[in-house]
Amino acid sequence: MIFNTTTYLVLGILLREPRSGYDIVKELASFRPAKSSQIYPILSKLEKNGYASSSQVLQTGRPNKKVYSVTSSGKEKLKKWLDTSPEPPVIRDDFLSMIFSVWIKEPETLERLVLQRLDYLTERLQYFTDRQQTLETAFPSEIRNFYSWHHSNYLLTRRRIAVTKEDIKWCKEVLEEPAIAWKRAQAEPPSPV
Amino acid sequence: MIFNTTTYLVLGILLREPRSGYDIVKELASFRPAKSSQIYPILSKLEKNGYASSSQVLQTGRPNKKVYSVTSSGKEKLKKWLDTSPEPPVIRDDFLSMIFSVWIKEPETLERLVLQRLDYLTERLQYFTDRQQTLETAFPSEIRNFYSWHHSNYLLTRRRIAVTKEDIKWCKEVLEEPAIAWKRAQAEPPSPV
DNA sequence: GCTCTCATGTAAATGGTTACATGATTCT
DNA sequence: AGAATCATGTAACCATTTACATGAGAGC
Structure with a gap:
C-alpha cells in the first residue's frame, strides 16, 4: 500500500479521535483542504490493509455513518513517518x-x-x-x-x-x-x- | 485549448523576455517550481494555437535551442486573465x-x-x-x-x-x-x- | 573516469478535482 | 419552494512528477 502524505494526515486525524469520512473532510478544510472523493478511497485502503478499523454508527434523523479508528499498526506507521524529513513545501498561489x-x-x-x-x-x-x-x-x-x-x-x-x-x-x-x-x-x- | 495557471505563468515569463523551455524551468524554480516534462508540452500547445512563436537558435559547444516569444494574441489572453480573480492559495507543507x-x-x-x-x-x-x-x-x-x-x-x-x-x-x-x-x-x- | 550543465522531449504513474448518483432533514 | 447539511461513494478528467531516452562539453 502506498502511503502519501494525505494518508498520514488522515491517520493523524483519526488518532486524535475516531471520525467518519465526512467529519475528516470538515476537520481538514481549514488546515489542508481535501475533497470527500479523495478521503473515502484512502479510508477503504487503510481498513483493507489493517491500519484502521471501522464501525457502523446508527443515527436517527440523519444518515448512518462509518466511524474509523487507527489500529496499533497504523499508529506505528505514523510514528515512523515522523522520524523522516519532510519535502520542501509546495505553494500554488x-x-x-x-x-x-x-x-x-x-x-x-x-x-x-x-x-x-x-x-x-x-x-x-x-x-x-x-x-x-x-x-x-x-x-x-x-x-x-x-x-x-x-x-x-x-x-x-x-x-x-x-x-x-x-x-x-x-x-x-x-x-x-x-x-x-x-x-x-x-x-x-x-x-x- | 485549456489554459491552466501554469500556462499563464509561462506566457508571463516569455513576455518579459523570449526564452527556451530549459530557461523557463530555471527561472521558475525559485518562484513556482515546474519540471521540464510539464513545460515542454505547454510550449508546444501555445505555439500550435498561435499564442507563442519559436525560432531555432544555433549554438556552438552546446545544443541548439528553441527560443519562444509571446504573440499579440498571447499577450491579450494574459491581460484578460489578470482581470479575473484568483483562487485561494493551495499550500502543501x-x-x-x-x-x-x-x-x-x-x-x-x-x-x-x-x-x-x-x-x-x-x-x-x-x-x-x-x-x-x-x-x-x-x-x-x-x-x-x-x-x-x-x-x-x-x-x-x-x-x-x-x-x-x-x-x-x-x-x-x-x-x-x-x-x-x-x-x-x-x-x-x-x-x- | 565521474558529475554537472546544457538542451528537448515522451510515456507512465500518482495526486487531486469535478461531476455524478442518492436521499432524508433542517433552515430560510 | 429552494438551499444547506448530513452521509458515502464511483468515474472521468486534469495537473504534476518520475522515469526514460539522447548526447556533447566543461570541470574535477
Missing part, C-alpha cells in the same frame, strides 16, 4: 502568479487584486484568531502539554496567525506605493493642518 | 502535517523537525535577500516603475522575505518551549552572574 505579470496592466489592476487579497487574508486571520482564543479558554493546560494534540494545534494556529499578519502588512504596503496611492490622495479632501 | 501529529512522539522529534526547517528557511531567506540586493543595485529606477517587470519581482521578493522572516521567528519560539528548552538548559554551563 494564483494571486502571486498574477502579480508576476501585473506590470503589463494598469496600477488599478494591482490595486483590485491586493484589495481582494486583503479581504481574504482578513477573513482567515479572524478565523485563526478565534480558534486561538477558543484553544486558550477551553484547553488552558492542554495547549502547554506537549503530549496533547491541542498543543500541536496551538503551535500551528499561532504560526498561521503570524504569517497571515505579515502578509496583510505587505498588502497594505503595496497599497501605499506611489502608483496606487496618488489616485487615493486626489480623491481625498485636503488634510486639515 | 509536509512539515506542518508532521507537526500536526508530533504530539504522539517525544519533544526531540519536534526539535529535530524545527531545526531542519530553520536550516531550510534560513537558506531561502539568504537567497531572497541576495535577490533583493541585486534588484536594488542593478535596477534602482526600474523597481520603482510600475510598468517594469522588475517592479513585480521586487514586490514578490519583499513579500517572500517578510513571510520567511516571520516563519523563522515562529521556529525560534517553538525551540524556546519548555518541553524543548529544559534539555538545552541542562546541557549548558550555569550562566555566570
Whole structure:
C-alpha cells in the first residue's frame, strides 16, 4: 500500500479521535483542504490493509455513518513517518502568479487584486484568531502539554496567525506605493493642518 | 485549448523576455517550481494555437535551442486573465502535517523537525535577500516603475522575505518551549552572574 | 573516469478535482 | 419552494512528477 502524505494526515486525524469520512473532510478544510472523493478511497485502503478499523454508527434523523479508528499498526506507521524529513513545501498561489505579470496592466489592476487579497487574508486571520482564543479558554493546560494534540494545534494556529499578519502588512504596503496611492490622495479632501 | 495557471505563468515569463523551455524551468524554480516534462508540452500547445512563436537558435559547444516569444494574441489572453480573480492559495507543507501529529512522539522529534526547517528557511531567506540586493543595485529606477517587470519581482521578493522572516521567528519560539528548552538548559554551563 | 550543465522531449504513474448518483432533514 | 447539511461513494478528467531516452562539453 502506498502511503502519501494525505494518508498520514488522515491517520493523524483519526488518532486524535475516531471520525467518519465526512467529519475528516470538515476537520481538514481549514488546515489542508481535501475533497470527500479523495478521503473515502484512502479510508477503504487503510481498513483493507489493517491500519484502521471501522464501525457502523446508527443515527436517527440523519444518515448512518462509518466511524474509523487507527489500529496499533497504523499508529506505528505514523510514528515512523515522523522520524523522516519532510519535502520542501509546495505553494500554488494564483494571486502571486498574477502579480508576476501585473506590470503589463494598469496600477488599478494591482490595486483590485491586493484589495481582494486583503479581504481574504482578513477573513482567515479572524478565523485563526478565534480558534486561538477558543484553544486558550477551553484547553488552558492542554495547549502547554506537549503530549496533547491541542498543543500541536496551538503551535500551528499561532504560526498561521503570524504569517497571515505579515502578509496583510505587505498588502497594505503595496497599497501605499506611489502608483496606487496618488489616485487615493486626489480623491481625498485636503488634510486639515 | 485549456489554459491552466501554469500556462499563464509561462506566457508571463516569455513576455518579459523570449526564452527556451530549459530557461523557463530555471527561472521558475525559485518562484513556482515546474519540471521540464510539464513545460515542454505547454510550449508546444501555445505555439500550435498561435499564442507563442519559436525560432531555432544555433549554438556552438552546446545544443541548439528553441527560443519562444509571446504573440499579440498571447499577450491579450494574459491581460484578460489578470482581470479575473484568483483562487485561494493551495499550500502543501509536509512539515506542518508532521507537526500536526508530533504530539504522539517525544519533544526531540519536534526539535529535530524545527531545526531542519530553520536550516531550510534560513537558506531561502539568504537567497531572497541576495535577490533583493541585486534588484536594488542593478535596477534602482526600474523597481520603482510600475510598468517594469522588475517592479513585480521586487514586490514578490519583499513579500517572500517578510513571510520567511516571520516563519523563522515562529521556529525560534517553538525551540524556546519548555518541553524543548529544559534539555538545552541542562546541557549548558550555569550562566555566570 | 565521474558529475554537472546544457538542451528537448515522451510515456507512465500518482495526486487531486469535478461531476455524478442518492436521499432524508433542517433552515430560510 | 429552494438551499444547506448530513452521509458515502464511483468515474472521468486534469495537473504534476518520475522515469526514460539522447548526447556533447566543461570541470574535477
